[in-house]
Amino acid sequence: MAYDAEDTRRRIFDAAAAEFAEHGLAGARVSRIAAAARANKQAIYLYYGSKEKLFAAILRAKLEEVRVSISLDPDALAESVGQIFDWYQEHPELIRLVLWEALEAGGAPEENERGRREGFREKAHQLVDGGTAGHLPRDARVRAAQDLLFTIMGLIAWNFAVPRMCRLVLDEETDQAALARRRRTVIESVRRLATTPDASEAEPRGQGPGG
Structure with missing residues (x-):
């Protein structure tokens, strides 16, 4: 089956949103996000750059979601x-x-x-x-x-x-x-x-x- 980059990004995003909501930025673990997303840690850094940038991207997207909704x-x-x-x-x-x-x-x-x-x-x-x-x-x-x-x-x-x-x-x-x-x-x-x-x-x- 072909690799679906967009689906991987979505899984990472959803898993990270749950992880950050539960543990915060400092307490969140990239390894747990990767496991929950069924992705590897390298993919997380490739798509988002760092744990801090991933947190910022999720918060920005959630705030945009409420603004639109x-x-x-x-x-x-x-x-x-x-x-x-x-x-x-x-x-x-x-x-x-x-x-x-x-x-x-x-x-x-x-x-x-x-x-x-x-x-x-x-x-x-x-x-x-x-x-x-x-x-x-x-x-x-x-x-x-x-x-x-x-x-x-x-x-x-x-x-x-x-x-x-x-x-x-x-x-x-x-x-x-x-x-x-x-x-x-x-x-x-x-x-x-x-x-x-x-x-x-x-x-x-x-x-x-x-x-």
Whole structure:
């Protein structure tokens, strides 16, 4: 049977994603990745260059996958958040990879930081264009949208970063019950956060139209 390079790359990628999610960059072993992928170590270095570059490629691909699969609809933000919550529940490896990156990479810039930053800028501007913080000046609206975006990310991701704590704090018997409850709460929280204050709320207290 002819050698299928693309299939080998896919097997390496899938095996490495599982290995890095479980053990992080430092704890991952190329030998285990090769065994799980039914490939040799030389193929891993040939296709990806190094263990560090393989980790970066996987994280980049996973983040691109979530970007393509789901989006924030400014006109239906709470519903979009529910879809994002479901995506993370179905793909728990992404949260683990991001946490390992934070633990092991520290604050050093990573290779694709510019691209990731641009992606977040695009999402923030989508929120602004959709009316987020419409009572504020343009620059302030962008900053408010960025804060809202990061708050949404935290509201969703923390549930999957510490599932046991989520279950214990909520005093639920199972992770599934805790996550179902948190999904409802996150959606309602985002719905309230995204509500634009009316003109009376935007004015400083004690300063009505008559000043």
